[in-house]
């Protein structure tokens with residue numbers, strides 16, 4: 279036992295210092311936060327401090343040292359849990375936690391396998407400050423505090439804390455103007471105001487959006503409608519109605535990225551069947567389509583496909599706004615006499631699909647209950663894609679025609695595990711097991727798609743259907759940049775990272791002879807208008823942000839959900855303007871006008887969702903029903 283008596287507030291000082299330093303170390307090791315200059319580094323370093331001073335300073339309001347210490351123990355535990363929760367979440371989503379995802383409790387069971395793969399015994403280190411405070415409370419004797427002295431100390435202490443907060447905000451404002459008013463980028467918030475302040479800010483923003491729906495009256499739609507109409511491209515006449523009356527089968531290719539298509543890994547072909555399709559006479563392949571998903575991942579891609587709206591910057595729109603009014607592709611096709619459904623061998627409440635599908639007016643959801651998962655038919659997250667496709671085609675054979683059936687695959691999902699007999703190629707040899715296995719599961723998905731085509735042909739459905747396939751989002755996050763660099767043989771700059779967000783998009787129209795590789799740059803947001811034009815369904819009055827990829831007027835661009843974007847000439851990523859093609863850094867002024875447009879577009883889309891504004895819109899006439907509730 280130490281005999282020495284330490285100054286009165288030693289434990290508080292230890293707690294603040296320990297958590298502060300730990301947080302900074304975790305910023306540098308647990309996340310990939312990009313730092314461009316010394317000022318940003320300084321802001322990052324001081325950013326945790328203000329909140330910690332305030333929060334831990336709460337202990338100064340307790341009278342006895344015992345209660346002060348208890349408070350500090352609980353407080354360090356709380357901040358540790360918040361920080362660690364973010365680290366674990368980041369490993370999987372490459373993003374920070376936002377309030378709505380905490381309410382996605384239905385997902386926690388299924389997320390389990392991925393989460394477990396992201397937790398290591400050394401993670402105890404994330405609780406170092408908590409342990410330090412525990413030990414300090416146990417072993418250090420401090421001088422008794424008295425109430426009179428404490429009042430003075432408190433004033434000085436909180437004045438200092440406030441000064442540090444303002445210093446932090448001032449530096450952040452200078453470095454990033456309008457950070458708090460315009461930001462939809464959580465990394466930027468975390469790095470400028472710190473993880474803990476970020477969470478307070480998040481709570482504020484989320485409560486605000488709840489209020490926004492309550493106060494929206496539809497008048498907001500006028501500006502949005504003007505923007506949408508001004509930016510719509512006339513759909514291609516040549517492709518209009520080319521698949522009218524046919525069944526529409528849309529396949530979500532889980533985690534499939536374009537970098538795997540028409541490429542090899544250590545001499546082995548990764549996607550032989552899809553490669554063949556790229557040169558097939560009935561297939562149009564789009565190699566330059568970018569995913570635009572956010573935290574909602576697969577569900578976000580479904581949202582974009584159905585609505586041609588951007589998903590949300592915070593949380594998964596399937597959860598946060600699953601009860602809104604939408605004008606989905608399913609609703610449109612339903613109006614044309616199509617039977618509409620989604621087939622996905624997973625629990626129906628996962629990602630709140632059951633609720634959202636009702637809002638999207640999808641007639642039927644064939645969930646796990648509609649599938650028989652036999653011995654050896656499941657791996658990783660659930661039913662394997664090959665038996666899934668076999669049974670989905672059997673379901674289609676029973677459907678009234680024409681139908682719109684959407685199939686969501688699952689095997690090519692993080693952590694990309696497979697049974698031995700399904701491994702058709704070797705693993706890659708990088709230091710990332712994730713990337714190494716990814717090639718194998720992607721190869722399996724390719725095999726499954728081949729199987730789907732065979733089954734459709736065997737069932738006689740093939741000739742009267744069109745098959746559309748798209749990659750939902752990245753499978754390999756930036757956490758695996760070193761391994762990706764090894765595979766691609768080049769450094770992963772922010773420019774390359776943006777290019778890696780390409781996902782394959784295939785439109786296969788049997789007997790059409792329309793096959794070609796279409797280099798048009800676009801985003802998932804363009805899928806709905808492109809498909810509906812093929813189906814001969816008009817979308818002139820629809821509140822949609824994308825446009826027909828076959829249209830001559832289609833503007834070559836893709837805005838990512840995090841504010842990055844790609845146009846024919848530029849790539850904007852990591853707050854840097856690059857020349858598209860060469861990847862050279864160029865004058866930021868060249869990107870400036872489009873940066874503004876990208877923000878406007880994301881904001882308009884977000885306004886529609888947050889205000890639930892489509893409840894005020896009549897897509898038949900294009901009229902706004904502003905008085906209607």
Ligand code: GP9
Nearest residue numbers: 574575576577624628691
């Ligand atoms: C699970 C499937 C995968 O139902 O949607 O989800 P993801 O993690 O890719 O969003």
Ligand code: MN
Nearest residue numbers: 532533576750
């Ligand atoms: Mn997915």
